[in-house]
Amino acid sequence: MTRQRTTSPALTLQREPVAGLCPACASASLSRYPVNSEGGWFNTVKCQNCLHSVERERAPRLGPIQLISDTIKDAV
Numbered sequence: 001m002t003r004q005r006t007t008s009p010a011l012t013l014q015r016e017p018v019a020g021l022c023p024a025c026a027s028a029s030l031s032r033y034p035v036n037s038e039g040g041w042f043n044t045v046k047c048q049n050c051l052h053s054v055e056r057e058r059a060p061r062l063g064p065i066q067l068i069s070d071t072i073k074d075a076v
C-alpha cells in the first residue's frame, strides 16, 4: 500500500492491547482488532511488530458495524 498525503487525520480503528508474546518474534505488542479480508470480516489478534496472526475468528458480516437486526436475533 502506498502512503498518501491527507489533509485531515486518518481514521483509525481502536486497537485493543492484548497481553502475551508473539509466537513468531516474541514481541509483546499484540493487539486485537477487526480486519477485512477475502473471506469477510475477522476479529484478529495480531503482532504489531511482525503482523503474525495469533488469533483469527469470524466476525459479524459487517465487522465493526453492528446491525440492529443482528442484535435482536436472540429475541425472535
Ligand SMILES: [Zn+2]
Pocket: 022, 023, 024, 025, 026, 027, 047, 048, 049, 050, 051, 052
Ligand atoms: Zn511478531
